[in-house]
Amino acid sequence: MFAYILRRIVQVIPVFFGSTLLIYFLVFAMPGDPILALFGDKAPNPALLASLQAQYHLDQPFIVQYFYYIIGIFQGNMGVTFSGQSVNDVLARTLPVTARLAVMAIAIEFTLSIIIGTISALRKGKIFDNVSLVLSLIFVATPIFVLCFIAQYFLAIQLGWFKPTVGAQNDWGDLWLPAIVLGVSLYATSMRLMRGSVIDTLNMDWVRTAYSKGLSRRRVVPTHVLRNSLIPVITNSATNFGVLLVGATVTEAIFNIPGVGNTLFQATLRHEGPTIVSFVTVFVIIYVLVNLVVDLFYGLLDPRIRYVK
Amino acid sequence: MKRNKLALAGLALVGAATLALAGCSGGGSGTSTSTSSSDSSAIIKTNGSEPQNPLIPTNTNETGGGKIIDEIFSGLVYYDADGKPVNDMAESITVDDPQNLTVKIKPGQKFTNGEEVTSDSFINAWNYGAKLSNNQLSSYFFEDIEGFSWDEDSDLTGLKKVDDHTFTIALNKPASDFALRLGYSAFYPLPSEAFDDIEAFGENPIGNGPYKLADKDAWQHDVQISLVKNEDYQGGRQAKNGGLDIVFYATQDAAYADLLAGNVDVIDGIPSSALATFQDDLGDRAVNQPAAIFQSFTIPDRLKHFSGEEGQLRRQALSMAIDREQITKTIFQDTRTPASDFTSPVIAGWSDSLEGADVLKYDEKKAKELWAQADAISPWDGTFSIAYNSDGGHQAWVDAVMNSIKNTLGIDAVGAPYVDFASLRTEVTNRTIQTAFRTGWQADYPGLYNFLGPLYATDAGSNDGDYSNPDFDKLLSEGISATDSDKANEDFQKAQEILLKDLPAIPLWYSNVDGGYADGVQNVKFGWNSVPLYYEITKG
Numbered sequence: 001m002f003a004y005i006l007r008r009i010v011q012v013i014p015v016f017f018g019s020t021l022l023i024y025f026l027v028f029a030m031p032g033d034p035i036l037a038l039f040g041d042k043a044p045n046p047a048l049l050a051s052l053q054a055q056y057h058l059d060q061p062f063i064v065q066y067f068y069y070i071i072g073i074f075q076g077n078m079g080v081t082f083s084g085q086s087v088n089d090v091l092a093r094t095l096p097v098t099a100r101l102a103v104m105a106i107a108i109e110f111t112l113s114i115i116i117g118t119i120s121a122l123r124k125g126k127i128f129d130n131v132s133l134v135l136s137l138i139f140v141a142t143p144i145f146v147l148c149f150i151a152q153y154f155l156a157i158q159l160g161w162f163k164p165t166v167g168a169q170n171d172w173g174d175l176w177l178p179a180i181v182l183g184v185s186l187y188a189t190s191m192r193l194m195r196g197s198v199i200d201t202l203n204m205d206w207v208r209t210a211y212s213k214g215l216s217r218r219r220v221v222p223t224h225v226l227r228n229s230l231i232p233v234i235t236n237s238a239t240n241f242g243v244l245l246v247g248a249t250v251t252e253a254i255f256n257i258p259g260v261g262n263t264l265f266q267a268t269l270r271h272e273g274p275t276i277v278s279f280v281t282v283f284v285i286i287y288v289l290v291n292l293v294v295d296l297f298y299g300l301l302d303p304r305i306r307y308v309k
Numbered sequence: 310m311k312r313n314k315l316a317l318a319g320l321a322l323v324g325a326a327t328l329a330l331a332g333c334s335g336g337g338s339g340t341s342t343s344t345s346s347s348d349s350s351a352i353i354k355t356n357g358s359e360p361q362n363p364l365i366p367t368n369t370n371e372t373g374g375g376k377i378i379d380e381i382f383s384g385l386v387y388y389d390a391d392g393k394p395v396n397d398m399a400e401s402i403t404v405d406d407p408q409n410l411t412v413k414i415k416p417g418q419k420f421t422n423g424e425e426v427t428s429d430s431f432i433n434a435w436n437y438g439a440k441l442s443n444n445q446l447s448s449y450f451f452e453d454i455e456g457f458s459w460d461e462d463s464d465l466t467g468l469k470k471v472d473d474h475t476f477t478i479a480l481n482k483p484a485s486d487f488a489l490r491l492g493y494s495a496f497y498p499l500p501s502e503a504f505d506d507i508e509a510f511g512e513n514p515i516g517n518g519p520y521k522l523a524d525k526d527a528w529q530h531d532v533q534i535s536l537v538k539n540e541d542y543q544g545g546r547q548a549k550n551g552g553l554d555i556v557f558y559a560t561q562d563a564a565y566a567d568l569l570a571g572n573v574d575v576i577d578g579i580p581s582s583a584l585a586t587f588q589d590d591l592g593d594r595a596v597n598q599p600a601a602i603f604q605s606f607t608i609p610d611r612l613k614h615f616s617g618e619e620g621q622l623r624r625q626a627l628s629m630a631i632d633r634e635q636i637t638k639t640i641f642q643d644t645r646t647p648a649s650d651f652t653s654p655v656i657a658g659w660s661d662s663l664e665g666a667d668v669l670k671y672d673e674k675k676a677k678e679l680w681a682q683a684d685a686i687s688p689w690d691g692t693f694s695i696a697y698n699s700d701g702g703h704q705a706w707v708d709a710v711m712n713s714i715k716n717t718l719g720i721d722a723v724g725a726p727y728v729d730f731a732s733l734r735t736e737v738t739n740r741t742i743q744t745a746f747r748t749g750w751q752a753d754y755p756g757l758y759n760f761l762g763p764l765y766a767t768d769a770g771s772n773d774g775d776y777s778n779p780d781f782d783k784l785l786s787e788g789i790s791a792t793d794s795d796k797a798n799e800d801f802q803k804a805q806e807i808l809l810k811d812l813p814a815i816p817l818w819y820s821n822v823d824g825g826y827a828d829g830v831q832n833v834k835f836g837w838n839s840v841p842l843y844y845e846i847t848k849g
Contacts (some may be wrong), residue, residue, distance in 0.1 A: 032732030038361070038446060040370065041749050042763070043738055043771045045459045051444050084363050084508060085530060093530065149562075157569045164566035167532060167556055256556075256563040258531040266359070266559065269700065271731055 008292045012285060019284045020277055021066060027273045028062040034271035038082065038131065056273075069274060079274025081267070090263060095282070097214045098248055098259035101175050101182070105244060106237065108183025109190055116187075117194025118226065118280075124199060136188035144185045144247045148254040151181050165256040178255040182247050186240050190233050197229035204228075231298060238294040245283050321838075347831060348849030350551035355843065356564040357555035359531050363511025367438025367445040373824050375494055376840055377555060380536055381516035382497040383544055385412060386488075389806065392601075392655060392755030392837030394492050397544040398426055398517070400474075402491065407483035407790045416472045419541050420500040421521045430475040430498035432468045435759070437504065438495055439465050447495040449770065450753070451492030453487065455479045477791040483790035485797060486756045487743040493754050519546040519843070519844045520553060533557055548844045549832070574830045574848060575841055579823040581702050591825040599646050600839040601653045601752040603760060603821035606710075607774040608745040619686040624812035625668050626679035631715035632671040636709045637818050644823050648814040650817035651805050652760040653752065655837045665809035669816055673717050680718050692721040694744035696831045698733040699726040703747060710817075737773050748773060748814055755837045757788055765813050776813035 034092040035052045036044070044052075053059045056066050072079055078087035120129040120217045139147075156164035173176060202225060203209060249261030256262070260279055267275035360374030369378050384813075385399035396402070400413040418426040437443055439451035442462050451457050455467025467479035480487060490496070498517065503510040512551050513525060520536035528534045538554035556573060558564040560582035565572040569590065577596075579587045588595045608624060610616045615623060633647035646654065649661035649669055683689070697703040707724035714722040727733040736742040752759045763769050766785055767777040781804050788800030819836060822839035830848045835841050 031727075032729060032735045033738075034731050035727075036734045036738055037731035038370075039734075041734075041751070041771065042370075042449075043773065044446075045449065045770065047441060047459050048444060048448060051441065055444060083359070083361050084511065090530070141750075141822060146360075151396045152566055157566060160570065164570045165558070165563045165571060165572070167567075256558050256560070256567075258557075262559050263531060269729070270361070270727075 005292070005296070008295070012288050015288055016281065016283060020070070020281050023277045023280045024066045024273065025062065027271065027276050028065070030271055032271065033058070034082070034273075037270070041296075063275065063277070069277065078278040081272055081275050082270060087275055089281060090275065091260070091278065094258060094260045094263050097257060098252070098261060100172060101179055101248060101252075101257065101259060102241075102244055103173070103287065104173055104175055104179035105182035105186065106241075108179060109186045109237070109240070110233075112183065113185045113190035114226070114230075115192050117191040117219070118198050118229075118234075120191070120195045121198035121202065122221070129195075131189070136191055139184055140188040142185075145250050145254060147181050147185055148178070148251055151177060152254065165257075167256050175257070178251045178257060182244060182251055185247060186244060190236055190240065193232045193236050194229060197232050198225060201225045201229045234294055238291045241290045242287055245287070323487070324407055333487075336483050347549075348551075349549060349846035349847075351848045352537075352552045352554055353550050353830075353843060353846050353848060354554045354556060354572070354848035355841070356558050356561075356567075356573060356578065357534070358555045358559075362446065363508060364514045364528075365445070365503075365507060365511045366434070366490075366494045367443075367447045367450075368511070369494060370446045373557070373729040373841075377498070378494045378532055378537075379518070379840065380520045380553060380843060381518045381522065381539075382494065383516070383518040383542065383546070384494070384497045385414075386492040387544070387546055388492045388755055388837055390836055390842060392657065393488055394743065395545055397492075397546070397616070398498065399491075400763050402488045404488055404792055406486065407792055408480045410478040410480075410488060411471075412476055412478065415543070416474050418517065418543060420515050420517045421541065422500055422502060422515045422538075424500045424502070425699040426498055426517055427473045428470045429473075430500065431496075432465075432470060432476060433501070434497065434499035435468060435497065436465050437507075441753055450490070450493065450495040453482060453484045455481045457481065483786070484794045485789055486754075486758050486794075489756045490754045490759075514655065518542060519544070519548045523552065531557060532821045541724075546842075547845045549847050550844075555844050568825055568827060569595060569789070573827065573828050575824065575826045575833055575843075575846060577822060577824040577835065577839060577841055579644075579825070584823070586645055587823070587825060594830075595827070596824040596825050596826075596833070596835060597644055597821050598835060599654045599819050600835075601755060601837055602749065602839070603648065603651065603653055603752075603815040604645075604747070604749045604817045604820060605648075605651075606745050607748045608815070609740075609742075611740075611775070612743070612745070613691075614683075614687060614689060619683045621811060622679045622683035622686075623689075624815060625810075626676045626683065626718065627714060627744075628668050628812055628815045629670065629672045629676035629679070630714045631710050631817070632713050633669070633813075633818060635673065636706060640705045640709050641818075644821045645818035646821060648818050651808055651814070651816055652766075653819050655759055656752065656755050656760070658757045658801060660802055663802060663809060664806045668809055668812070669714075676717050681753045686776060689720060692723060694723055694725040696725040696727060696733060696736075696742055696744050698728075698730040698747075700729040706817075740775075746773075749820075752802070752838070757798055758785075761785060761804060761808075762789065762799060765803045765808060776814050778807060778811060781807045781811075 035049060052207035057065050069079060080086055081090065116132050120132050125128050138267055152164050156162045160227060166174050207220060207224055210224050248259065252259045253265050264279045357376050358373035360377060361371050362368045362374055364374060364378060365377050366382055369375050375813060383397045385397060385402060387397045389395050398414055398418055400415045403411045405411060406566050413559045414426060414428065420426060435451055439447045439457055440462050451465060454465045456463055456465045469477045499597055500515050502515060511776040518537055519542050521539040523537045533552050533554055533556045535744040537794060561578045562577045562582060564573060565580050565583050568576050596664040608615050610620060637643060637645040637647055644736065649666050650663055652659050697707050711722040711724055737746055750760060750764060763771045765772060765776050765781060767782050784800050784804035788797045791797040791800065822835050826833045830846060832847050834842055834845055
């Protein structure tokens with residue numbers, strides 16, 4: 001087990017180099033000079049332009065720029081933004097906000113999908129099942145930014161239940177609205193998987209055995225059915241996590257949440273190489289680690305899955 | 310015990326007296342009731358964006374940082390709501406001749422760290438801003454001062470300290486509107502502490518303006534900055550409120566949502582998604598007035614069919630083929646004003662009756678005629694295109710302009726989108742662009758020259774179309790050498806009449822400033838530079 005974890009963690013290293021190099025290349029391939037854009041419609045003096053380009057190593061070929069970046073990383077320095085802030089500081093400030101949002105969204109997603117998925121499975125073909133199918137199709141089909149605007153307009157501006165934007169107060173309580181939108185947008189696929197999985201499990205021999213022993217539904221469903229039905233939902237949540245990170249970028253911009261996604265959005269607009277690469281790399285590493293944790297979870301849910309050679 | 314009772318009695322007396330006084334004044338004048346209800350300690354919440362640079366006046370050239378810098382620093386002059394300069398730190402600014410100025414500073418004015426504002430505060434700050442190796446984005450503001458160099462580090466030898474409160478400015482060429490420029494943020498003074506560690510200073514600036522940072526952590530990056538009234542400030546921009554919370558928004562939509570929900574007091578931008586509805590949503594709390602922003606598109610001479618007489622005819626034909634009235638109405642919901650010159654209606658000296666301004670009116674017949682005349686010189690082939698950046702919301706009007714041209718002249722006309730602003734500007738700056746392209750200008754200071762000199766003078770820094778006309782240059786330099794502003798503006802208007810013939814850029818419209826404020830907020834006035842005069846705003 002320990003060797004397995006270690007091997008998975010070592011795998012992060014090539015992923016790190018591969019992704020940073022690829023992203024750096026993509027940023028480099030973006031047309032246009034970000035320093036020129038700093039001057040707006042006004043043309044800068046060539047000497048000043050050259051001097052600023054040298055300051056950010058933008059006058060060097062891409063592989064040299066990448067080299068500077070990697071050297072910086074090993075010195076614990078991810079570079080500076082155009083506004084002179086260290087990318088380390090920016091990450092340290094924004095990551096907790098996004099993490100909080102992600103945890104809330106996943107909690108909402110799980111709660112909704114497990115409860116609604118299980119009830120749908122137990123009442124297969126009845127009204128509850130049909131209504132929840134239609135609703136989940138609507139949530140899957142609606143792009144997340146549309147959900148965001150609808151929630152912002154009706155729940156915040158019209159009904160006044162929430163604040164329309166988050167801004168400075170990004171405590172747990174203030175993040176409810178964006179977390180609900182994110183959670184709801186993710187819940188549909190998990191809920192369908194949960195429903196299918198519960199239906200399958202209900203037909204298993206051991207469930208029939210449990211019923212024939214005279215156990216009540218209240219005993220059978222939580223202990224025998226749910227635990228075994230969770231595996232596909234958890235696998236899916238690892239993939240969903242990628243969707244969540246992308247969704248967070250949109251959601252954070254619309255609800256003005258000072259998180260990783262919002263900063264990444266702004267940095268991309270400004271072609272800030274070091275900021276974009278660092279942020280996307282952190283996304284990649286988080287994604288890899290989340291997948292690792294999910295793989296380890298299988299072992300807990302189903303001891304038959306072993307991590308031996 | 311006794312003392313307490315005495316104090317209470319005193320308080321009661323004072324209370325009775327104020328009540329009586331309030332009664333008198335309330336009866337006396339109608340206006341005092343609305344002002345007396347406002348709370349002078351109220352914090353005004355407004356929109357902004359994370360500054361792109363540390364808060365150093367000479368390195369701040371974008372609106373997010375500029376808005377903050379203007380509130381925490383004061384220059385020699387400030388501009389009132391009409392764009393007129395009013396002395397702030399200066400006691401007097403004397404223009405001795407078009408190349409020499411003498412500045413006297415009011416004694417006893419202080420930075421918030423207690424240091425007095427002296428001649429050195431200005432001289433050192435400007436020298437810092439001008440020095441090449443300091444890489445300051447606004448260094449071009451000092452290029453007219455003697456000693457300035459684009460190629461090497463050099464001192465501004467034109468700045469001479471006479472005494473602690475007097476200094477002189479010598480310019481390397483006539484610039485009679487130099488005094489008018491002094492209200493721009495690049496000319497703000499800095500305390501000597503700034504130069505010890507300019508980076509740390511930019512993070513936590515010490516200013517001399519109507520507001521100051523609330524505390525050490527006032528600037529929460531990407532979130533907001535909190536300013537409070539600077540009680541030591543003595544100038545004309547005394548804050549009538551207790552402070553400002555400038556909340557940084559990633560999108561205008563978020564700011565507008567907050568305004569509708571009453572979470573923000575004043576905003577100075579309306580998202581394009583709400584342009585059609587905001588005047589209905591906000592009623593008389595909606596703001597829509599012209600600003601000092603001129604928008605155009607430029608057709609460089611070097612493009613095929615656009616040089617010499619043929620080019621002049623084609624430019625005029627294109628200009629007359631655009632229905633500006635209709636486009637500003639349908640695409641921009643009247644939040645743009647069709648252009649009638651090359652400047653802006655909020656600038657002193659603006660005129661809508663220049664000779665040749667007809668070329669900016671939609672005239673289908675005349676446009677066709679002119680185009681046919683050009684075809685007689687050399688027949689048109691190919692497609693006419695305007696390049697624009699698709700990250701800036703330009704597609705709708707470019708398409709409309711292209712349709713207008715296509716239908717009027719019967720030629721192929723399409724927009725040429727670039728992914729973003731940086732890539733468009735790169736091709737424009739390198740002169741590799743092969744089509745016409747959108748251009749715009751937001752004035753740095755409220756003077757006609759700022760809309761003309763940097764853009765159309767031969768070899769000027771922002772002359773993206775490489776326009777050159779000796780007659781225009783002559784009128785421009787006569788204007789800038791004239792110390793009488795009426796005479797100067799007359800020259801600038803004549804110079805524009807040449808532009809109306811040559812059309813180095815085709816004027817489209819002036820941008821309006823769009824904004825709004827919440828219930829219970831009063832005295833919201835927008836300045837010439839599209840930013841509300843925050844010190845005037847009251848609420849409660």
